């Protein structure tokens with residue numbers, strides 16, 4: 001039963017959907033279903049004009065994210081899939097503007113490491129290691145935060161938090177309104193859906 005959940009029409013969830021605060025679990029199986037999921041994630045990311053998308057953002061409780069720093073679907077050589085990623089080294093620090101597909105229209109400066117080394121697995125189950133800087137390094141740090149249930153708004157200055165507060169309130173009001181109207185399930189049932197999927201999807 002749980003296996004079929006992944007085939008529900010996938011969409012990018014918005015703040016404050018509980019999956020954005022979920023600490024994702026390691027992927028234990030790379031199969032055709034996972035490949036199809038990743039393909040759908042790329043489609044959604046391009047539709048939304050994004051350059052990175054984490055599994056949490058499509059309500060999947062898995063440690064996996066995708067990236068294409070060019071944002072151009074034609075540039076498939078810029079497409080990367082990071083499964084069970086880990087940052088193994090961080091150097092320097094740089095302030096740069098970030099946005100997020102789950103927080104539409106919100107932008108703020110976020111301090112990130114300037115250069116990172118990241119290890120992950122690809123869709124063939126092959127381990128790889130990249131040393132990245134500039135935009136790709138920022139995207140990887142932003143997306144990896146998602147897998148730990150963190151959002152860029154958690155990393156901005158106090159004054160930026162104050163500036164973002166009214167827009168966050170608007171998103172929250174809209175989300176609760178959709179829940180009240182029955183268009184989105186309650187937090188409790190969304191949580192238990194994530195639990196069920198996590199168990200089914202991470203079974204060895």
Ligand code: ZN
Pocket residue numbers: 099100101102142146
């Ligand atoms: Zn994001």
